[in-house]
Amino acid sequence: MTQRIRDLLDEAVSGIEPGTRDPVGAVVRRGRSRRRRTVLAGALAVLAVLGGGGLAARQLRPDPPPRLADTERALPRPHVVDGVVVVGALRLPVPAGWRAEAARPGKPCRDPATTILFVRADGKGCTTAAILIAVGPDRDFPPAYGVAFEQSDGGQMLLSAPIAFTLPGGEPAWLSERLDSDMMAPGRPEGYDYAEHVVLPWSLVAVTLKMDGPAAGRIISTMRSEPVEGGRLALPSNVTTAELTAPDTAGQISRERHGEITDRKKVAEIVRLLGRQKTVADTQACARPDQDALRVELRPPARVVELPAKGPLPRATSGITVVISLGDSCQEAVSSAGGRVRFDGDAVAELEKLFGIDG
Amino acid sequence: MSGDATPAGFAEFVTARYPALVRYGTLLTGDRGHGEDLTQDALVKTYRGWRRLRFSDDGDPEAYTRQVMARAAWRASRRLWHREIPAAAPPDRAAAGDPYESRDTAEVVLAALRELPAGQRVVLVLRFWAGLTEQEIATQLGCSAGTVKSRASRAIGTLRRTAGLTDAFTLSETG
Numbered sequence A: 001m002t003q004r005i006r007d008l009l010d011e012a013v014s015g016i017e018p019g020t021r022d023p024v025g026a027v028v029r030r031g032r033s034r035r036r037r038t039v040l041a042g043a044l045a046v047l048a049v050l051g052g053g054g055l056a057a058r059q060l061r062p063d064p065p066p067r068l069a070d071t072e073r074a075l076p077r078p079h080v081v082d083g084v085v086v087v088g089a090l091r092l093p094v095p096a097g098w099r100a101e102a103a104r105p106g107k108p109c110r111d112p113a114t115t116i117l118f119v120r121a122d123g124k125g126c127t128t129a130a131i132l133i134a135v136g137p138d139r140d141f142p143p144a145y146g147v148a149f150e151q152s153d154g155g156q157m158l159l160s161a162p163i164a165f166t167l168p169g170g171e172p173a174w175l176s177e178r179l180d181s182d183m184m185a186p187g188r189p190e191g192y193d194y195a196e197h198v199v200l201p202w203s204l205v206a207v208t209l210k211m212d213g214p215a216a217g218r219i220i221s222t223m224r225s226e227p228v229e230g231g232r233l234a235l236p237s238n239v240t241t242a243e244l245t246a247p248d249t250a251g252q253i254s255r256e257r258h259g260e261i262t263d264r265k266k267v268a269e270i271v272r273l274l275g276r277q278k279t280v281a282d283t284q285a286c287a288r289p290d291q292d293a294l295r296v297e298l299r300p301p302a303r304v305v306e307l308p309a310k311g312p313l314p315r316a317t318s319g320i321t322v323v324i325s326l327g328d329s330c331q332e333a334v335s336s337a338g339g340r341v342r343f344d345g346d347a348v349a350e351l352e353k354l355f356g357i358d359g
Numbered sequence B: 001m002s003g004d005a006t007p008a009g010f011a012e013f014v015t016a017r018y019p020a021l022v023r024y025g026t027l028l029t030g031d032r033g034h035g036e037d038l039t040q041d042a043l044v045k046t047y048r049g050w051r052r053l054r055f056s057d058d059g060d061p062e063a064y065t066r067q068v069m070a071r072a073a074w075r076a077s078r079r080l081w082h083r084e085i086p087a088a089a090p091p092d093r094a095a096a097g098d099p100y101e102s103r104d105t106a107e108v109v110l111a112a113l114r115e116l117p118a119g120q121r122v123v124l125v126l127r128f129w130a131g132l133t134e135q136e137i138a139t140q141l142g143c144s145a146g147t148v149k150s151r152a153s154r155a156i157g158t159l160r161r162t163a164g165l166t167d168a169f170t171l172s173e174t175g
Helices: A002-013 A023-049 A053-060 A214-220 A264-274 A345-354 B010-029 B032-049 B061-076 B081-088 B103-113 B119-128 B134-141 B145-161 B163-175
Strands: A079-081 A084-087 A092-093 A099-102 A115-118 A130-133 A144-150 A157-159 A163-166 A171-176 A198-200 A203-207 A241-249 A251-259 A293-300 A322-327 A330-337 A340-342
Touching: A002 B010, A002 B103, A002 B119, A002 B145, A023 A157, A023 B032, A084 A115, A084 A130, A092 A203, A092 A340, A115 A345, A157 A163, A157 A251, A203 A214, A241 A264, A241 A345, A251 A264, A264 A345, B010 B032, B010 B061, B010 B119, B061 B119, B061 B134, B103 B145, B119 B134, B119 B145, B134 B145
Parallel strands: A099 A115, A115 A130
Antiparallel strands: A079 A084, A084 A092, A130 A203, A144 A157, A163 A171, A171 A198, A198 A203, A241 A251, A241 A293, A293 A322, A322 A330, A330 A340
């Protein structure tokens, strides 16, 4: 009987795939959020005393006003047109001999090695395929790797900037992993789970490629885009915390090149700096994956959310990420909520100065 | 993705074993979403203890992570999860005329797991899926062997009475 029960349990989870597309980053973020819990609780109390978040909003209002991020952007619906997957701005041709289909409750997986699967937000139905397409912001957005520091050194965990690049057509995209990294190298032993996550922040689309680096590169090279969210950087209306993670001269994350600001005046200056930069046209976008990048997090005040007893969970309102690609030939910033601007060396220096980072 | 300052081997461990750990978490909680939460919580502890426990040398991070997960699921059985899980994932009990009658064995088993009290579910998974002895489970969970024995027995009894699962037993015997 023992073996029979074990077989049943094995079968019950054999088709389960994680909803998280970037587990390492997700673990780091989770660790950090615990550390912040008490800090956020204190911030909430202060805001309550001051009469709510409205005061913070008034203090942050820049001149001219920034383009405000739309926190209720409609989610795109993946579909196929003439053999091409269309979802948000992404256009992904279905490879010859493959199929693209939507997961449905009760419907088993078919030919996962040659399927592009539109996964459901509730995780029902098939979740296994060589290419998974999901829509909607979640806690893994954007992808990143985490760097931990010893408890004796503050026990801090920092997140890197994602690997930013530009899809043909102009839509910005973020990668979780360099295609030529050891982790994506072909020939890993059986049971190894390859996963390259390609996130299109403006479209709220995440594509997971369950294959090695060269194979993922071939799929990515067929992707095209029709962006619609360019323009000035879309920024949150109410920011209480700004965080900057910058690479050092070797391109690595370090505590010395990290800053977190809660001072309202400084936060307002940071938002103003980001909001006044010149727009980059989609045709002029140039971010490449070989560039180092800065990561700026702009977070609203924490709030207590009543989770529903049934039905879908409320959309996350966890703030906005701005990724600034560095390099003499192409230095530009992209907001996860929309917008792309030139961000030159002077602007980078000013930003780092506001965060108290020298050089 | 691995940064050079990340503890050696941690990113590789998570990348390679995360799906398997999520499946284990799904069994322990009866729900994929809660299972993934449980996995990430445990991996935070593994991450923090990575250097101290010398996982990159000769330690066994997966065994440690699984133990953390089992203990957390067991502790949660005395708190909120036994109420939260059914709310997050409404029971899919098979019934006459059920439009999802053709769903596969996996869904039936997961639905049955969700119906079990959390403590019984954890013991069932450790005993019959992980293959631990009653004494090993008692040591891991910090309870008596008698508690393990009684909860395992009740879990099996409940599963046997689950109509959908009776079919599944038959399927697994013939398939």
